[in-house]
Amino acid sequence: MALEDTSEYPLYRKAHIPTGARVADLLARMTIDEKIAQLHAVWLKLAEDGHHQSRSEDFAQRDTGVPLDTLLRHGLGQVTRPLGTHSVDPKDGVKAFNALQRQMVEDTRLGIPVMAHEECLVGLMIKDATLFPSPLNYAATWNLDLIGRVGETIGEQARSIGCHQGLAPVLDVSRDPRWGRTEETFGEDPYLVGVMACSFVNGLQGEKRDVLATLKHFVAHSASEGARNHAPVHVGPRELNDTYLLPFEMAVKLARAGSVMPAYHDIDGVPCHTNHELLQGVLRDKWGFDGLIVADYAAVNLLYTHHGVARDAAAAAAQSFNAGLDVELPGHECALHLKEALARGEISEATIDAAVTRVLRAKFDIGLFEHPYVDAERIDLRSEAAIDLAHEVALQSAVLLRNDGVLPLAADDKQKVAVIGPTADDPLALLAGYSFPVHLINSGEQSESSVTTPLKALRDVLGEAQVIYEKGCDIIEHRRAGAPVFPGDVALDSRDLNSRDELISTDTSRIASAAQAARNANIAIVFVGDLAGLFQSGTVGEGSDTDSLALPGVQQALVDAVIATGTPTVVVMTGGRPYNLAGQEERIAALVMAFAPGEKGGEALAGLLTGRAGFSGRLPLSVPTSAGAVPYVYNHRLKSAGTPVAWHFGSRYPFGFGLTYTRFAYGGLELASSEAPIADGVFEFSFTVENIGARRSDEVVQVYLRDRLASTSRPVKELKAFARVSIEPDENVRLRVRLPVDMLNFTDARGERIVEPGEFELMIGSSSRDIHLHATLTVTGAATRTLERDWRMVSDVKVIDAR
Structure with a gap:
């Protein structure tokens, strides 16, 4: 049961008090041990009788030799995958989690409840939960509303088992399909990845934002050397911002994602878990991110066991928390040594306090202090609606690449x-x-x-x-x-x-x-x-x-x-x-x-x-013609294919491609104006798509642009708008697109997003290769514009007439 709100309780336990005041009151009462306890997780096989067993893996969480009772006596930030660590009946798993929660709330000095996280990329990764298709399937639907419903359904299932944070979605932009984690991505286009992620995050978190989505892997994990797991990343600052950071920026600013997880690799020699410029400078200071930064599993200890940038566990913890980390996952291997790092002068208590403040704020904001326990009788993991939704995603995502009849x-x-x-x-x-x-x-x-x-x-x-x-x-x-x-x-x-x-x-x-x-x-x-x-x-x-x-x-x-x-x-x-x-x-x-x-x-x-x-x-x-043609993506720069362009490069089946059991015709392109001012302009245009076949089908209309003249080399085309539209046989559907000038931006030498005046080629089609309509759009203005923080990131496509 939730704690009652009475005057006898300290300020931090009073639900009507603003979160900031509750956090400040609780933080002032905490010892250094209690603070550090909030900055890590424990990986356990939970038991309803309270006799929990520690889980240890050579890679993920090695045995630290600290007895479990000693480890838990000061409290705990998170518990790792309480139902997803092993095969356990969901009801029994919830009861076991409640037993741990009761220990935290009733048997520790301050009674701070513990957060639980689970994997939830393709549904909750626990026994009996709905098994959804992969993120590649999500993206292949090109249906934002549908994927929003997937996120919403997974969020509802998460709430029913007491999960407070889901380790999804993956915002890595696929650039080399040899990479094993390609299956976890939304594909190769940063805009498609960004809008898909926003839909999933909005659905998962809900209006109350009481289940935190976790954006991963920050950043450019998919650009690893040779498409090898954990390998270094070699990208310049412009490419990093325009391709790999863009989806994260969208999900932070538009969907208010509650958490971010840094990646395992290094960028130009700096491991992401120690990259203060990215975690603090870009994510928090530049974008205004207000959530939790949680470590990828064992990534903190990799700083000294693999990367070789820290001399020991204490130094690894100091480096990552100095960079902006809030919680070590999945366990406590390095965070337990923060006192040692503090004594050595490698981290300040102010830095520790800042991280603890963010952890406590998240726990207050999701209502954990008022509702720490889970009702084991209200678990909902396999509703008919959820299973039907999984079926619909499977239907809408299968791609027909060839059909001779x-x-x-x-x-x-x-x-x-x-x-x-x-x-x-x-x-x-x-x-x-x-x-x-x-x-x-x-x-x-x-x-x-x-x-x-x-x-x-x-x-x-x-x-x-x-x-x-x-x-x-x-x-x-x-x-x-x-x-x-x-x-x-x-x-x-x-x-x-x-x-x-x-x-x-x-x-x-x-x-x-x-x-x-x-x-x-x-x-x-x-x-x-x-x-x-x-x-x-x-x-x-x-x-x-x-x-x-x-x-x-x-x-x-x-x-x-x-x-x-x-x-x-x-x-x-x-x-x-x-x-x-x-x-x-x-x-x-x-x-x-x-x-x-x-x-x-x-x-x-x-x-x-x-x-x-x-x-x-x-x-x-894209489907590259061979491994020798990799990397190949549709939005490459002109010279990426080499000179001359050889037959064995490129893609047999391009980004955005897919056949149906009918055919469509495009026409009637009309521009409301071919010009838009650089300051606040919006391009508006409309066109018609007709189903000229014999059966109803969905068409995915795609809008691409190319910058004809820029101060840096630009891609041959970039996706800027799309819509999935259902059209009956012989039916004409007219669509209107509104595309903000802001979306024509790219990154300059300062690391800022800019828009330059000039001409852009408009291309409308059914894939990145199959372009049916062309026009020229002109951004007018005397000078380059630097975008403000809250720039316009998405376009709008609507059906305005069907006959």
């Missing part, structure tokens, strides 16, 4: 369909790395009973007699506990670098049977792709980077064998990154990229392939 499958009870491939009947193949069943593979625990595979869904739709199934090959024959490499690093003198290769299957013995199944069918559907897994326990995911965009294992040989039969072949690719098909893209009948579509992905794919639903997803990232 074989799709949708004909409704013919005499037609035989061969379902082939290692991912056709594997529930885990539909799930991203931060889903609970996949994440806990490393603990030997997994549960995917709620997942319907594509094979089962197609049998349900087409009938058992119409479906022939052959697996053909495995990606990984045996998913095993632990990881071949953890945490993705090897000893400098290691001679055994082949463990991951041994994980991937090389068995081709069943390919012949799969080819025969294709010969016995009218059409073959081959399901290929990835298996997510941490630190090379899978083929994609955190620490599971690659050096190739060829399908893992022997999957390409399987595809080749099926194509060689002459049976029309549909390839359905699931997973966390795009792959190439060794030139077979032109020989297959259809190609679908479904990413990791979640627990309802099987039903969604069956509905799309049979025409019960229509394809409407669009690529949130």
Whole structure:
């Protein structure tokens, strides 16, 4: 029960008192030990009887030798993943968390409640929670309202288990799909990433902002050297601001994200967890961020164990908290040594007080002092609405990249369909790395009973007699506990670098049977792709980077064998990154990229392939022609492709691309004015999109601009507006776009965002390559303008007429 508000209580316990006064009162009462206790977490396997067990990992939280009772007697800032650390019934997990909370509130001197955080990128990463599609799927919908509802649903589930902070979303801008964490991103465009993040954050936090979203990984984690996990980042200040910082700036200013998590890597030799210029200078001082900065797991101890910039745990803690950190996660390995750092003069008590102030303010603001406990009878993790929402995201995110007319499958009870491939009947193949069943593979625990595979869904739709199934090959024959490499690093003198290769299957013995199944069918559907897994326990995911965009294992040989039969072949690719098909893209009948579509992905794919639903997803990232063409992104600078441009560079399927079961025509572009003043101008224009096909479908209209003359080299095009619009056959829809001049900005040598007068090419189309309408827009003014802090970051697209 919540504490009653009586006059006998100290000021900080009185709910009607302003937060600032409550914080000041409580801080003045705290000893240095009680302050430090608020600056770290503890990673526990909680128990309802209060006999909690410490969790330790060589990488994430090593055993410090401090007894748990000693560790908790001064209070605690956060508890790490109380329900997501191991497989526990949610009701039992909540009761166990309440037991810890009761200890904090009733048995410590000041009774400061503890915050709980969980992973929630693709739904709460706990047992029985809804398994949503991956962030690549979120972005592939190009549907901001839909992803806002996803965030809202995850937020509601989080509140029901007492989770106060969710470690999502990921705002890393994908620039190299070899990076294992590509699956966690919203794609390669900073504007798309930014607006998607804002929708998710607004939904997750809600109007009360009582569940804190955590923006990660600050910043440029996806720009790592060679797309390798934790590797250094080499970007200039202009690129850092315009590409990688922009989504964070949007989510901080527009969505008031409650927390930010720095990244593991260094930028130009400065680890992000010690980067005062970024954490304090940019994030807090320049942008006005007012939330918590929490460490990525074990990143503070990496300052002395890996980066080599701190001599010991005390120095690592001092450096990170001096830079602006508020809470060490997932445990306490370094923060416990802050007293030592204080005695050595490496940190001041004022700096510690500032961090404690922010932690206490967050706890007061989310109402934790008044409502510290959770009602175990009101847990809501698998509502019908949540599952339907996961299904809708899967439907709207699958991208049809090629179709020679074989799709949708004909409704013919005499037609035989061969379902082939290692991912056709594997529930885990539909799930991203931060889903609970996949994440806990490393603990030997997994549960995917709620997942319907594509094979089962197609049998349900087409009938058992119409479906022939052959697996053909495995990606990984045996998913095993632990990881071949953890945490993705090897000893400098290691001679055994082949463990991951041994994980991937090389068995081709069943390919012949799969080819025969294709010969016995009218059409073959081959399901290929990835298996997510941490630190090379899978083929994609955190620490599971690659050096190739060829399908893992022997999957390409399987595809080749099926194509060689002459049976029309549909390839359905699931997973966390795009792959190439060794030139077979032109020989297959259809190609679908479904990413990791979640627990309802099987039903969604069956509905799309049979025409019960229509394809409407669009690529949130380019599909490079090969690993040798990487890095390739649509919004590159002109010379990025080299001179001359070679055929093996570029992208077969560009950013924003996707086919439907109908066709659209664009026309009627009208500019309200081709000019707008640099000070406060807004470009307004309208155009028409017509469905010239035979069935209703959604079109994703995309607006790009190119700066024709600038003081620095600029990208060939940049996304500035988009909208997803449902259009009936023969229907004309007229859309109006309002685009602020501010959005034509870029970063100058001072690190400031500026807009320059001049001409911009307007391009409107159905992908970054397929441009249907052109015009010239002119920003008028005599001088360059430096943008103020609260500049206009988003455009507006509305349907103004449909007939």
